[in-house]
Amino acid sequence: MDTIYIERAVKDHPQTVRIVQRYPDARKILIDRYTAVFNVNTQNFRLQKQNPALILAEKHDTKVLTAPPDYNIGGKHNYYFSHMMNCIYDCRYCFLQGMYNSANYVVFVNYQDFFDAITETTNRHTEPSWYFSGYDCDSLALEPVTLFMDACLNYFSTHAKAHLEIRTKSTQIRSLLKRDPIDNCVIAYSLTPDPIARAVEHKTPSVQKRIEALKSLSEAGWKIGLRFDPLLNAEAFKTTYQTLFDTVFDQLDTDTIHSVSTGPFRLPKPFFKKLVKLYPEEPLLADKFTQQGSLISYPVDDENDQMAWCEEQLLQHIDPDRFFPCV
Amino acid sequence: MRLVARLTAIAVDRVLRTAPTTWQPVMVSLGSVPVSVGISRYPGQALRGIIPVMLPFIVIVAALPAEATPLKTHWNLSPTGDTAYRSWHNDDMLLVESGIGKCNAAAATASALTGIINAGIAAKRIICINHGIGGGLYDLGTMVTAHAINDDATGQTWYPSLTFKPSGATATVVCVDAPASDYTADTAFDMESSGFYSAARRFVGAEFIHCFKTISDNPDHDITTINKARVIDLVQGSLASLTQSIDRLVALHATAFDTADIEAMVNTIKENMHLTRTHGHQLRRLLERHQALHGALPTTATLLDLKRASVLISTLTQQLDGSVPRY
Ligand code: SF4
Numbered sequence: 001m002d003t004i005y006i007e008r009a010v011k012d013h014p015q016t017v018r019i020v021q022r023y024p025d026a027r028k029i030l031i032d033r034y035t036a037v038f039n040v041n042t043q044n045f046r047l048q049k050q051n052p053a054l055i056l057a058e059k060h061d062t063k064v065l066t067a068p069p070d071y072n073i074g075g076k077h078n079y080y081f082s083h084m085m086n087c088i089y090d091c092r093y094c095f096l097q098g099m100y101n102s103a104n105y106v107v108f109v110n111y112q113d114f115f116d117a118i119t120e121t122t123n124r125h126t127e128p129s130w131y132f133s134g135y136d137c138d139s140l141a142l143e144p145v146t147l148f149m150d151a152c153l154n155y156f157s158t159h160a161k162a163h164l165e166i167r168t169k170s171t172q173i174r175s176l177l178k179r180d181p182i183d184n185c186v187i188a189y190s191l192t193p194d195p196i197a198r199a200v201e202h203k204t205p206s207v208q209k210r211i212e213a214l215k216s217l218s219e220a221g222w223k224i225g226l227r228f229d230p231l232l233n234a235e236a237f238k239t240t241y242q243t244l245f246d247t248v249f250d251q252l253d254t255d256t257i258h259s260v261s262t263g264p265f266r267l268p269k270p271f272f273k274k275l276v277k278l279y280p281e282e283p284l285l286a287d288k289f290t291q292q293g294s295l296i297s298y299p300v301d302d303e304n305d306q307m308a309w310c311e312e313q314l315l316q317h318i319d320p321d322r323f324f325p326c327v
Numbered sequence: 328m329r330l331v332a333r334l335t336a337i338a339v340d341r342v343l344r345t346a347p348t349t350w351q352p353v354m355v356s357l358g359s360v361p362v363s364v365g366i367s368r369y370p371g372q373a374l375r376g377i378i379p380v381m382l383p384f385i386v387i388v389a390a391l392p393a394e395a396t397p398l399k400t401h402w403n404l405s406p407t408g409d410t411a412y413r414s415w416h417n418d419d420m421l422l423v424e425s426g427i428g429k430c431n432a433a434a435a436t437a438s439a440l441t442g443i444i445n446a447g448i449a450a451k452r453i454i455c456i457n458h459g460i461g462g463g464l465y466d467l468g469t470m471v472t473a474h475a476i477n478d479d480a481t482g483q484t485w486y487p488s489l490t491f492k493p494s495g496a497t498a499t500v501v502c503v504d505a506p507a508s509d510y511t512a513d514t515a516f517d518m519e520s521s522g523f524y525s526a527a528r529r530f531v532g533a534e535f536i537h538c539f540k541t542i543s544d545n546p547d548h549d550i551t552t553i554n555k556a557r558v559i560d561l562v563q564g565s566l567a568s569l570t571q572s573i574d575r576l577v578a579l580h581a582t583a584f585d586t587a588d589i590e591a592m593v594n595t596i597k598e599n600m601h602l603t604r605t606h607g608h609q610l611r612r613l614l615e616r617h618q619a620l621h622g623a624l625p626t627t628a629t630l631l632d633l634k635r636a637s638v639l640i641s642t643l644t645q646q647l648d649g650s651v652p653r654y
Binding site: 002003005027029031032036037040042043044046047048050051053193195196198199233234235237240276279280281282283284285286287288 | 475488489492499528533534579612615619620647653654
């Protein structure tokens with residue numbers, strides 16, 4: 001990280017001070033609001049990804065948002081939150097490339113405000129609420145720098161009515177293994193067949209490393225989740241995914257798996273168009289796509305076939321009550 | 328500009344590899360403005376059938392004759408004959424002398440960029456630079472790169488995108504309306520940056536607009552002692568840093584995806600077949616998909632054999648919709 005932008009209002013915030021200390025050689029630039037750097041619309045996400053800057057900011061507006069209707073793993077009240085925008089990984093299908101003008105990382109340092117918002121949201125319901133982290137970023141990838149998840153788990157460990165899903169591809173699990181697992185948290189890994197992951201999930205840990213992380217976490221007593229989302233089309237789709245399922249279930253004790261979900265590859269049309277403009281040479285984006293309402297997806301029949309086939313395969317390994325197709 | 332020359336050769340070679348043997352590289356100049364390098368499909372008729380090649384084209388805006396002269400000599404630039412602003416050029420570069428102050432800088436920048444874009448140089452090819460003298464708490468002759476540009480009169484601030492790695496120190500450049508000497512740390516004063524930057528960002532991508540300031544006055548060298556000879560000396564002394572930063576910007580630019588070969592093919596088809604605007608867009612994307620899914624473009628002859636645009640589009644679509652990414 002050779003440039004850190006810091007909002008003046010949080011320059012003395014303990015998280016800011018701690019993070020900045022990690023980068024003694026970085027240039028530090030004080031700014032009023034992160035939007036002055038992040039939202040500039042003539043930036044090129046693809047070029048910026050080569051050398052992203054870090055922006056330390058304060059989250060002012062809504063900190064907890066309602067999750068889309070089918071986004072759940074068994075809970076009735078589902079929400080998501082993001083302490084960070086953007087990701088150190090570079091998956092070619094990632095919607096963040098379509099959503100943001102900038103590839104710089106924004107970290108919101110007012111962690112406590114997120115926890116206060118979660119308390120307030122949880123108190124609105126009598127049943128437990130679920131909170132999905134890692135919607136606008138990868139939950140753990142920058143954890144050694146942010147320590148957000150550590151703070152988050154401290155919070156959730158004392159708020160049993162609030163349940164947390166940490167979604168990640170990162171193998172930065174040392175801090176998780178150091179602490180006692182908590183019952184209201186699931187660590188969920190996104191998994192893609194190895195050859196596809198190598199081609200399109202740039203800079204991510206290998207699928208095998210992710211499986212090993214899942215294994216370590218489950219052995220340490222953490223609830224684990226498997227997320228086959230998005231399902232990506234490929235020549236020999238079934239063989240490719242079959243190999244992935246076999247590899248995963250050969251190595252994990254299925255009794256320790258809290259939930260398994262699948263999801264199709266869908267993007268809002270403007271995001272998809274932006275991705276194509278950024279990466280016209282990308283095979284993944286050169287496939288056959290159709291428009292369903294405001295979304296771009298694989299043709300409906302293909303998508304349904306892929307979802308149904310994966311469901312059939314997965315249900316050979318796990319009970320239906322642990323399977324959640326997110327459509 | 329050895330790097331630019333080398334990139335020129337690479338890009339021309341890349342287009343010529345898939346082109347008919349009669350096509351030739353050409354150096355093109357339209358009116359007083361160079362169009363850099365193109366490929367002529369009609370050798371001997373220099374202005375007919377030129378395919379522009381995606382290469383960086385560098386625009387430098389300097390305020391004073393003493394700031395422009397060393398650059399003109401260094402890059403061996405010739406006068407363009409432009410009457411509104413004195414300017415010089417070679418095949419890769421245009422140097423404009425704006426006069427003092429942000430209004431002059433804005434007007435000269437807008438005029439230069441409009442001129443070259445109208446002459447056929449795509450905005451995405453342009454790297455736009457403001458270089459000149461400034462005051463600050465740095466050693467005399469130090470070149471600083473603006474990491475923020477602050478218009479002293481309006482309070483507006485811009486943050487140039489530091490995706491490339493600047494050579495040497497970076498600073499907030501405060502653009503003042505009259506010479507100033509109340510120097511503060513990490514800050515340089517100048518009189519053109521905000522005008523230049525606000526104008527350039529209307530044309531050019533954020534990664535490729537930068538201000539470089541060579542320190543001409545500091546607490547030990549009073550602003551009133553600046554004279555023409557000293558300015559020439561200082562600018563000459565900062566040429567190594569300036570060239571290094573430009574080389575790094577050119578290297579970053581070279582990583583942008585270049586669609587010159589696809590453009591060339593679309594142009595050839597257009598000359599031999601009636602294509603509507605929509606057909607043109609569709610064909611461009613189909614060729615991108617072809618390259619992504621099959622690793623190469625189809626041959627021009629195969630496409631021309633299809634005779635009609637609608638047949639061409641439907642045949643290519645059908646063919647590509649039957650192709651699936653291979654991983
Ligand atoms: S890991 Fe997730 S957030 Fe990060 S780039 Fe990949 S898809 Fe996007």
